[in-house]
Amino acid sequence: MDRLNPFARPGRILSPTSPSASAYASASPPSPAAALPGPAPEAPQDHVSPPAQVVEDQALTTAPAAPEAPAPLASAPEPVAAPADVAPSPTHGRPGPDDPRLHEAIRELRNEIDLVGVMIATSDGLALAYDLPSDDSLRIAAMAATGLGLGRRLVDSFGHESFQEQVTRGSDGYFVVYSAGRDAVLAVIAPASCNLGMLHHQARRLATRLGALLAGPS
């Protein structure tokens, strides 16, 4: 699954309350003991070599992402480090956090409709690009992913095929979560005066586009 997810990091953490770098650091890199179910340290010396090689390989594929902090999206224009065979270039292939194409998509949506904020995040709650009135991106990315997760579970349990969107209406505004392909979510915060029909029309199209963009070139 992570093979197709360009944003996958070791130890997938969805933690709205403590999204600190240490949460990621503690989950990676995998310790040799944890990664090796079979041969225990007391195994004979001549059996250690091949498994040790396996450990090294895993460390190589996971290591590049490990030191990277999850939070500083604004200062991390580079795509998330991915295994070499799927490494995207900044303007072609799968976008990473703060990809200009994601920001362009947000601008387009905001030009069409009067909105309070927009968030594009991965399905596990990592913000990719956003335009919010307050510095709330971690929380909103996590809530968008939670909405997506809940929506998918609900749709699943009623046999309604695939999740599309979830509208939460407060007395003074909306929070709408749109599925954007398999690995991402588009969340929109809109005022109560919003034309929801028009928002659906624009945001559904955008979510479809984002889904294709984030799935990478076909």
Place this chain on the structure above:
Amino acid sequence: MSNIPEQLSAAMTIDGALGAAVVDYTSGMTLGTEGGGTALDLETAAAGITDVVRAKIRVIELLGQNDNIEDILVTLTSQYHLLRPIAGGEGLFLYLVLSRDRGNLALARRTLSGIERSLVV
């Protein structure tokens, strides 16, 4: 008991009717649609035309005119779009798309007015 589907079916019997909807202009969402199809996406059309209705209602308030909109006509080269706010309907309007070739505007307005009065939401 709501009779939106029945009234929309009645609206579709108007000569030249291509589509009809009851729309909530506070949200731009439809309460019911009839007709339309691939050539005319009524949900999107209703969401778009909602902004026209909102704008006109705002202008009347702004000018301090103590008056109500009876209907709004949008004329395209091949269609009429007739919008009729529902009196006492709390933010709803009737939306009728009419072919100019096959429809009769005067008749359509009269019929739509009757439908508005019979409509129970």
